[in-house]
Amino acid sequence: MMSKIHVSTTVNGQPEEALCEAQQSLLDLLRDELGLTGTKEGCGTGDCGACTVLLDGRLVCSCLVLGAEAQGKEVTTIEGIADADGLHVVQQKFLEHAALQCGICTPGFIVAAKALLDKNPDPDETTIRYWLAGNLCRCTGYDKIVRAVQDAAQELAHSS
């Protein structure tokens, strides 16, 4: 058996070290080695977006990235979205709009929606829908998710 790979990375601003197998995904590294189980696996093939994280600021499906690729990079997961001041406005709006039912897709949606608003603070409905098209939700029909993101954008615009 091949020896494990030593990975030094930064997760949610904290330096982390872990040993991972060559074939192990970033998703498995986060969940199984670092205990960050907020990032979910829905398919393992990059089709559902439940495992969405930011890798050096770029949205990725962590099931399609090797753990070893996190070496020297910055990873942001759902656990890094809220801060000491409390929930991020996207999280708050998901709650207020009942934009989750079972909640399994929610971490991926929130990471993706926050990334959208960081890049484009005033997206129209179509932009939101296409940006989130890589994240599957089977419960909500997307209506309340889109409204939550619209409301979050509006609130961010007012507070800035």
Add this chain to the structure above:
Amino acid sequence: MAEAVELKAIGTRPVRPDGVDKVTGRANFGADMALPGMVHAKILRSPHAHARIKTVDVSKALQLDGVHAAISGKDLPQEGANDLSVNILARDKALYHGHAVAAVAARTPDIAERALELIHVEYEPLSPVLSIDDAIADGATLVNENMYTNGDRSLAPSNVAAKQSFERGDVEKGFAEADVIVENAYRVPTAHQGYIEPHACVATINEGGRATVWCSTQGQFDVRSMTAGVLNKKVSDIKVIPSEIGGGFGGKTTIYLEPIAVKLSEISGRPVKMVMNREEVFRATGPTSATLCRIRVGAKNDGTITAATAWLAYEAGAFAGAPVGPGCMSVLAPYNLENFRIEGLDVLVNKPKVAAYRAPGAPQSMHAMECTVDEVARKIGMDPIDLRLKNAADEGTVAPYGPRFPAIGLVECLKAAKKHPNYVNKPDDGVGRGVAVGFWFNIGMQSSAEVRIAENGGVTIMEGNPDIGGSRASMCLMAAETLGVPYETINAHVGDTEATGFCNVTGGSRTTFATGLAVVQACEDIIAQCKERAALTWDLDVEQVDWQDGRAVPKPGVNADVQPLSLADIARSAGRTGGPLLGRASLNAQGPGASFSVNWTDVVLDRDTGKVDVLAFTAVQDAGRAIHPAYVEGQMQGGAVQGLGWALNEEYIYDQQGVMENAGFLDYRVPVASDMPMIECQIVEVPNPSHPYGVRGVGETPIVAPLAATSNAVRDLLGFRINDLPLSPPRVLEAIEENA
């Protein structure tokens, strides 16, 4: 039904109590559980749709470093092995592509995967039965050589596990009175529930034979009884702890992994974790029945339906048990009919054993009926809502399946739809509109709840229904309303099988109705105790004490110079008045109250590609009373989009050998955000007389009408009917070319 009192909590839209954990990644779902010393198990699955299993040899797998245990079907108890057991691990035959054949537990998932490759299975492939037509043809290959229709061994074995029929009136006379008759046959494909969370569990068993199972399920008590049944264990020797559940839609009302995990734990002495991948979820769990439905409807020129017949064949997968019963019972439920005949067939094919999927059976049969009714409306030139109003079931109508409807809201929904601006505004040129109605019975069944009051007056609800879409919030709202205390002081917990009283599964749209009823009654128990404590404190008779706005007060006219006592006041001094406040209720809820809906959709079509786009969708549904309207809308919107996915894209695709070719979300395409418009909702409230707040279940009805609404909208555009679903680009394009 309570008097029309002013409601304070019910009907508001507060944040759900489990919300913060679910937006921060803290909530633990099935695959998030881990125990010290845990090993990981994987399943070897049949590559054949139908094959005799001659031998299974796991000895080489056991020799691989890191492997702790390996089993095949013969390691599960054989005596009395039921369909569930044979589905969990195949015995003599592999019955579908993906049927579990053996399992391995190893130090890592990766080692377990490699060990699977070392298991030797000798198969003798048999010809697969892949459609209703093949299954019911003369001389068909038998999926199960011991299957006799309705158990009648005087007949030859058959792939038809069961037939049922019921009728009323004189169908021939009814058709003779008709001015128009429409008859059509419709196919609906196999579809999967498509919950985003794959099945997962962790199981451990000690040397005393007591097992503990953590899993994602819609019903921990059902997991307990089913696992006990498969393993020949006592129910009381198994404890099941439900995780948060990442979607189920009926698909997590049964089990696939838990007995295997317990068995492997017994052999290895370790906790065993099992997590399916998405391909396994598609190949071996869920789906719902593909169907072939023939409908004939006769009507007079004034719209009166004079007769209807339905012949409904449902694929069960490889084991008996398609939802043909509810399919038959729902097909004509929206209509007040004098003459009808309904026949249903439960048909075995070499596909996965079907599991419940949201209103099981109704979307398929009602798709057929609602498309046929649409054709009738076109033939006689009548508005499709007016035609349904002309024939609508209402309070007092004897439902086709027997009982007389109490207060129901179909007529109210139809009238609300008729004057809805989205219906009043006619579609533009090039836009097709389709209307359909939906229905689901809803169920009651058994529930328990406890309400515990902390020393500060904080309220804890303990109940046993996994929260799949906001039910904790509904429980807290009903408790807040009943007790008269703020919603924010209440929390709801979903207990394991030993922490809470028995509750039937989260399914049948029963949780807010039945478990909600138990919560209300447990709160009433608390109020009764609080009145006793206040009476004791004030030296009054309990009959002299009232409960108002969350406080005990002397009844009007009672001469007592006392201050009202709040729930917190009473809780604080509970030690001096008889001990902690603990309210309880257990019940078998009756009268769940059927829920009807009216849906319509506007669609456009790209005639070059055959792609249908949904421009608008409106859902009107009777909720009885919406406890948390946002989550009621959420059910309506989510069900609408699942129905639209089934109508437009979703289907299991098999090759001629019965190998599923699209076992992943890339090729089994569920709707994504950019496919869908906003889903507009109007909640109608015709209170259910069997619930103190008028609740009807709302979760399942929403998936029923979108199939036919979509088909009717495409029909509106094309000028001809495509009978079969899905209305995917290749099918629509082919139909356009054929009709050119």
